[in-house]
Amino acid sequence: MFKYFYLKLFLTSVFVFVLVSLPAEAASLFYNLPTGAVSLNQEFRVDIFLNTEGETVNAVAGSLVLPENGVKLEAISEGNSFLSFWMTKPELKEGEISFAGIVPGGFSGDQGLLFSLFFSAPQELAVGLTWRELQVLAHDGRGTALTVAAPPLSLRVQDLPLVDETSLSVVDGDLPEAFSVHLSRNPLIFDNRWFIVFATQDKIAGIDYYEVREEQLLRGQEGLGEWQRVESPYLLKDQNLSSRVVVRAVDRAGNERLAYLEPMNQEAIRQADYWFWPLRFGALIFFILVALILFICFRRILRK
Amino acid sequence: MLLFLTLLALIIWQEARAAAYAGLKISVIPGPQCYDGQDNDGDSKIDYPQDPDCDSASDNSEAPIIVPPPNGGGGGGGGGIEIIPSTNVIFSGYAYPYNQVTLLKDGQVALVSAAGGDAHFTLSLSGLSAGNYNFSIFSTDIHGLKSDTLTFSIYVAKGASTNISGILLSPTLAVSSNMFQLEDNITLFGQSAPNSQITISVHSSQEHLFQVNTDNTGVYSYDFQASLLEAGDHNAKSKTRLAQQLSTFSRVVNFWVLAPEEEAPLEPEEILAEGDLNKDGRINLIDFSILAYWYKQVSPPPAVDLNGDKTVNLIDFSILAYYWTG
Numbered sequence: 001m002f003k004y005f006y007l008k009l010f011l012t013s014v015f016v017f018v019l020v021s022l023p024a025e026a027a028s029l030f031y032n033l034p035t036g037a038v039s040l041n042q043e044f045r046v047d048i049f050l051n052t053e054g055e056t057v058n059a060v061a062g063s064l065v066l067p068e069n070g071v072k073l074e075a076i077s078e079g080n081s082f083l084s085f086w087m088t089k090p091e092l093k094e095g096e097i098s099f100a101g102i103v104p105g106g107f108s109g110d111q112g113l114l115f116s117l118f119f120s121a122p123q124e125l126a127v128g129l130t131w132r133e134l135q136v137l138a139h140d141g142r143g144t145a146l147t148v149a150a151p152p153l154s155l156r157v158q159d160l161p162l163v164d165e166t167s168l169s170v171v172d173g174d175l176p177e178a179f180s181v182h183l184s185r186n187p188l189i190f191d192n193r194w195f196i197v198f199a200t201q202d203k204i205a206g207i208d209y210y211e212v213r214e215e216q217l218l219r220g221q222e223g224l225g226e227w228q229r230v231e232s233p234y235l236l237k238d239q240n241l242s243s244r245v246v247v248r249a250v251d252r253a254g255n256e257r258l259a260y261l262e263p264m265n266q267e268a269i270r271q272a273d274y275w276f277w278p279l280r281f282g283a284l285i286f287f288i289l290v291a292l293i294l295f296i297c298f299r300r301i302l303r304k
Numbered sequence: 305m306l307l308f309l310t311l312l313a314l315i316i317w318q319e320a321r322a323a324a325y326a327g328l329k330i331s332v333i334p335g336p337q338c339y340d341g342q343d344n345d346g347d348s349k350i351d352y353p354q355d356p357d358c359d360s361a362s363d364n365s366e367a368p369i370i371v372p373p374p375n376g377g378g379g380g381g382g383g384g385i386e387i388i389p390s391t392n393v394i395f396s397g398y399a400y401p402y403n404q405v406t407l408l409k410d411g412q413v414a415l416v417s418a419a420g421g422d423a424h425f426t427l428s429l430s431g432l433s434a435g436n437y438n439f440s441i442f443s444t445d446i447h448g449l450k451s452d453t454l455t456f457s458i459y460v461a462k463g464a465s466t467n468i469s470g471i472l473l474s475p476t477l478a479v480s481s482n483m484f485q486l487e488d489n490i491t492l493f494g495q496s497a498p499n500s501q502i503t504i505s506v507h508s509s510q511e512h513l514f515q516v517n518t519d520n521t522g523v524y525s526y527d528f529q530a531s532l533l534e535a536g537d538h539n540a541k542s543k544t545r546l547a548q549q550l551s552t553f554s555r556v557v558n559f560w561v562l563a564p565e566e567e568a569p570l571e572p573e574e575i576l577a578e579g580d581l582n583k584d585g586r587i588n589l590i591d592f593s594i595l596a597y598w599y600k601q602v603s604p605p606p607a608v609d610l611n612g613d614k615t616v617n618l619i620d621f622s623i624l625a626y627y628w629t630g
Contacts, residue, residue, distance in 0.1 A: 082438065
């Protein structure tokens with residue numbers, strides 16, 4: 001009876017070990033590539049998807065390493081991504097497309113779009129783009145790292161006549177979504193000075209950039225200010241809070257949406273309004289008196 | 305045998321997941337063909353006014369209009385106000401009587417509405433663009449306790465009306481203290497829909513299940529002797545059954561049962577900060593922005609290091625996203 005006991009024990013242990021060693025949770029990346037052959041200089045699109053394999057995830061980060069020669073990144077679009085807020089919007093930096101973002105409340109699905117890449121290549125190539133420091137964290141309140149299967153992104157461009165020169169530029173007639181501007185200050189950042197935060201999305205083309213303009217409303221100092229390309233959080237120049245702040249969100253198709261933050265310091269505006277005419281009038285009287293005195297003095301000097 | 309047990313566990317897990325959403329219904333009423341973003345008739349022209357076969361955005365056919373042979377008479381017709389079909393999403397279900405239900409759209413508060421006396425709520429959001437959305441719904445009960453957040457990742461089609469009904473928010477759950485002697489009474493309480501059945505699960509070395517019904521205001525409470533459990537740390541969670549609907553589990557509460565003559569532990573169990581960095585009672589874009597300011601920076605202030613690993617990295621953002629309230 002016990003003839004094969006140790007063998008059975010060993011096999012069972014191995015089986016249990018293998019079972020335990022297998023990742024309990026896993027997610028995987030997959031790609032939507034062009035269906036036909038890609039010609040030289042033809043722009044093509046690659047969508048990068050995450051399959052959470054039944055798990056709920058809430059934070060994803062990583063870098064896609066591009067080869068030094070051959071492939072040219074034409075554009076990146078994070079429009080329609082399942083990630084809602086970006087710590088690092090996907091962008092090309094030092095030969096890598098790095099990104100980091102979160103989805104509050106978590107996401108579970110087999111086809112979660114991370115972002116889309118638009119490539120072209122002036123020469124024949126067959127490469128596999130690899131991932132570096134890819135992290136997918138579970139929506140469990142502890143940020144447990146899930147194992148991720150991330151196959152290389154295989155791109156193949158052939159020396160074929162360019163048949164279709166249609167641009168893949170996204171047709172987007174929709175404005176970025178309406179959004180709000182929030183004012184805050186906190187000892188943890190900007191030395192407790194006032195700053196604003198904002199975020200919106202564009203489901204088709206993705207947000208390209210934000211601009212801010214501080215419109216000074218104090219009587220006598222009125223000015224529209226200059227549009228300035230910024231990121232959230234943005235430290236306000238006018239710490240007196242007497243300016244109207246306008247934030248312009250522009251999507252990658254050039255559509256724009258404005259959001260406003262009315263001046264919080266209404267008292268300063270009222271005070272400026274109140275003293276505007278008395279001060280102007282006082283200044284006028286003062287200048288007239290000075291001119292009169294100078295005139296009288298001048299006449300006396302001339303008479304002498 | 306092991307394989308069988310593994311398969312059995314997998315099946316139970318899948319069933320539990322399915323049961324967690326029992327009663328949920330999703331229906332989509334597509335938008336008119338001339339406002340759905342699709343080339344319905346294959347003429348490479350999409351929607352009004354690009355497709356000449358569309359009379360207006362609310363025209364439900366992109367197909368060419370076949371003009372019948374004239375048989376005299378006719379005429380007339382005229383203009384009018386063009387109606388642009390709305391792209392909207394409607395959520396309905398049960399929360400807690402007269403309490404506020406919050407709908408988040410991609411992490412930002414889109415709508416806040418109060419549930420009725422029967423805990424039923426309806427939230428309708430219109431004017432959306434077509435695309436993928438993450439909608440989250442939660443409520444806060446009369447004790448100020450928050451429900452588990454229910455998230456729906458859905459694709460909203462242009463011009464369509466998406467209806468998600470049968471939502472049943474998880475009950476809230478709290479415990480009368482976090483430290484008990486064996487002779488003490490433990491009270492677990494919370495709120496759900498009125499006259500629903502609550503199942504409380506207390507985990508220790510073995511699972512204890514208790515059932516209790518909510519009253520007309522949705523409040524429930526369950527007392528039991530601490531000696532029913534062994535000394536040590538325990539956690540509890542609850543879920544609601546209302547007719548055929550079954551909720552997800554509530555947030556987990558933790559408590560400790562002390563052994564005879566055991567003193568309360570001086571070092572509390574590791575507690576992760578939730579991410580309310582500006583202490584306004586909410587975890588939202590402002591907290592995210594403060595955290596993002598310190599992302600990968602050296603020597604961040606301890607207050608922004610949510611898991612205490614002396615760096616602000618993806619894990620801190622994951623914790624923030626978990627406790628997000630919008």
